[in-house]
Amino acid sequence: MGDGRSRLDLQTDRAHGARIYDYILGGKDNYSADRAAAEATLQVWPALPVHMRANREFMHRAGRYLATECGIDQFLDIGTGIPTSPNLHEVVQEVRPDARIVYTDNDPIVLVHARALMSSTEQGRTAYVDADLRDPDTVLNSPEFRETLGPNRPIALLLIAIVHFIEDDEEALTATRRIIDVLPAGSYVAATIATADFAPEALAEVRRTYREHGETLRFRTKAQAARFFDGLELTEPGLVQMHKWRPDEHTEPADDTDIAMYAAVARKP
Template structure:
């Protein structure tokens, strides 16, 4: 079995590792649907069914997802370049699609350190096999659900990789819509923010149906019918995730409009983007 420089397995056996029992291939998973729509191959029939049905209802879904990746890249690059952040905690990693967050920030600063968190075993297995960072930096992978922030906060992976006395960028991209209960969603995000030292940053996106409500009702039904329900939130509800933080300009906006060239923004229809995004500073 091959290994990386950090001793992380390059190959994985889903049977011997216990992954097979946790895959739940009868249910769709957001990360695998995302992978399928973006042209990946790490997905199952049920994920493809959701993806195909959703694309039939809303053909712009692929554009929307591509813009989600673009927001992640812009915000991470901005924090690494403009704010000097060298530590990142990424919640809801998803299946590896290059360039990944560590590739973006380590291209700016090779010493950057990243902890990836996801709760789908196939995501973590592929991440361990495929993601290799710079020799100067460090990457860790944590198998955890963001609904259990204490598991993340108290994990040895976090402690061994990030120095919580120094600023950290918390990135929560395309994931809070899978926490249906509003109180729970705000609670878990707040618990993660609370562990960050002053001088840290948060980049977060929140799904919304405010720009295409009728068609997105159908998309949500497809996800729910295949075991992966999601919830849309208003702009005011999105802004609430940033309570107590100082929003960076231009505030909470549709994610394709966050620090983007106006000419590029003009090429994307608002109704094709179903997510708000924002970046904020923790004083």
Template sequence: MADEHRSAEVDLRTDRAHGARIYDYILGGKDNYAVDRAAAEATLEVWPALRVHMRANRTFMHRAGRFLARECGIRQFLDIGTGIPTQPNLHEVVQEVAPDSRVVYTDNDPIVLAHARALMSSASAGRTAYVESDMRQVESLLAAPELRETLDLDRPIGLMLIGIVHFIEDDDEALAVSRRIVDALPTGSYLAATIGTDDFAPETLARVADVYHEHGETMRLRSAAQAARFFDGLELVEPGLVQMHRWRPDDDEHLSLDEADIAMYGAIARKP
């Protein structure tokens, strides 16, 4: 691990699977445990496209970051539920466009904290910081010194909720949490999000959700109408809410993916 001393001080909760570590395993990482690998392999048995889906989620994040930095002039980013560092990370993507970009990463998995050093390799003109926090604890997250010292909450911020809201099973709670964060951001900020759905393979994804639950992880898949509610009051950027691989793809390869292999909607919207 990147910081074995730090990881020894925290409870890594290795008795249950965690979405960030399942994601890490599927993407070929080594920062996961037997329970995470078991959950991932059990999911692959019922849905072999899991790797395709998770890679599509990662590349959506890359496209969203570049779009916000290049096309929208965003220079501050708040990445909630960042997961275990996987290159290129968000700051590497946006600082390639604008070296002065600032990024705050947050996650509630202690293993991510143990690897936070990998998220601090900022370009000299910019800055990165890490906050260990649950997204449900909005007020404490926004008050964290690391965040306040890195981001100016009076200037537009790119809020990244990539593959995270499906870990809040209650619809009202998930909406309330995301809205409290958006409400705290100034006009001209953007929300980029991917939201889990079973619209395109309902029977298969129901089995996937069962596997996650059996291994101690939560999952709530939402319809297009339910996903759209996360962007209420915001101005959707074209092409609006679509399957994430269809949001401004970089190449035709994304468009050739089978719809049943992609279980997330993606969108970017501006706060007026």
């Protein structure tokens, strides 16, 4: 991306969820506002690193499951975040070298590093779209989406730790449904959705801390989270805390109170 940093407004004066996530995971693509928000959040909820690692682990497990057991070789990852290896394409192309992946994010620093997301096996392909989930038509009408993913074969839509940045329920549901509606039958949706069900007092403080640092955060109950999968067929074990979704030998043990997201993978009939 060359001198992209000089051309883009990186909005370093306010915290951004992707950069907070990057800082907690030990990355270097964050700024003082992001670090301040992360450290303040750790004061009120020390489990934040466990929670964020569990989110990353779910993405890896879901990606492998979709590529291996569901036969999916096309992926649309909205809310990609700052590249942290292994990224989705590395996970799925390990088992499906021909897999094609379109990444999407609205953080300008992710755009700066998008080249790391566009590496690929020779047989497969990756692309990046600079877009916001709130504007799904920008994603769907982009040449990157249209030229990378075939419209007549199943696509896996990943919404990993993204819908909690849209506070209004109907706006979040409408945006995600717009994308799901254009996916062909046999497609899948994998999502993690923030909740305060298991540690309400601590997570109320997390939400307050995020707001103080300029970032939105919306927790949803299990019933509210389930609405994102309306009309879809949940795979086993259904909608559960993300560390309980098909754990494997790489899944870090965690107390329920340390995990603030539901997760599920569902098939579009």
